[in-house]
Amino acid sequence: MLRLSKLTDYAVVVMVRLGRGEAVQTSPCIAAATGVPEPTVAKVLKILSAAGLVASHRGARGGYRLVRPLDAVPIADIIAAIDGPIALTACVDGGTSCEAQGLCPMRGRWDPVNRAIEAALAGITLADMADPGPTFAAPGEAAALGPRALPLSALHVAE
Amino acid sequence: MLRLSKLTDYAVVVMVRLGRGEAVQTSPCIAAATGVPEPTVAKVLKILSAAGLVASHRGARGGYRLVRPLDAVPIADIIAAIDGPIALTACVDGGTSCEAQGLCPMRGRWDPVNRAIEAALAGITLADMADPGPTFAAPGEAAALGPRALPLSALHVAE
């Protein structure tokens, strides 16, 4: 399905949330605001922090803040941070994983495809996905609607 | 990793192989020619046949043949056939799978991303991946050979 991991989706939600309100926010706070379970939020933030997309401050009154503004973060960065480098096949550009590269007819064959996708993903920033206008009309109580396990959604950037 | 299934990779190899030699070829023949195990080739061909990308002829002296020439088959079709419709997230355009669509702030957020990828994938045909002649002259970076034990490769369109 060419689908990306659910964590990536969460990461987008979390990042967008970080773009609102206080500059520095804690993971429990974000979890409460977004409706995403707290451990998962923490995990996502750790990964994002390791990738340098967010900065962390430890200790009491600590939290996370954005390093770059939302409009300077292409989703390609998020995907790369969570799902690893963008590579459709095992044999990526360098092809460091294959043995007989000189003989394999598929060598580098997927590269243009990878490039195209990478370009497409680099052209869209989080700001584009955040809220391009006043269309965001359902604050707060949206989270209350998900008493059950919230299957795949739970993507609420509640205010 | 945004990776696509191995089957898709096989499918490309098989399709390219179908573009060579005899117009109609049997799956054992293709398996022998490509080095891909026969059952897998058969599986791939069944899927491709169901998707209408190849035509099959049953009975003795049967086999498969291409419906469209290679340059008329964008890889998007292959991916769609094997991995299913191209959709990065669970909530696709229509969002038929989600319950509280009206409240979810991510509704349709990924759509532009999907479109971009779809467009990128539609712009490259199998012919582009087959063997565009001697044009594939990778510069100096021939990459150091990694003596591996053929992890995922075996993608040989042997002649």
Added chain:
DNA sequence: GATAAGGGGACCGCAACGGTCCTGTTTCGT
């Protein structure tokens, strides 16, 4: 009628992913 080939499944092992939890370590507030 025998044989060669595709059609459509069922089946199982494995690896990756999602999700949770626990045990440090750091910093701020009192």
Added chain:
DNA sequence: ACGAAACAGGACCGTTGCGGTCCCCTTATC
């Protein structure tokens, strides 16, 4: 100085989907 708050980092499983194989049936040629 002490304790609480919050991040860091990993360990830990259940589940899922995928890759791969096999079997039996139908179809068409010889």
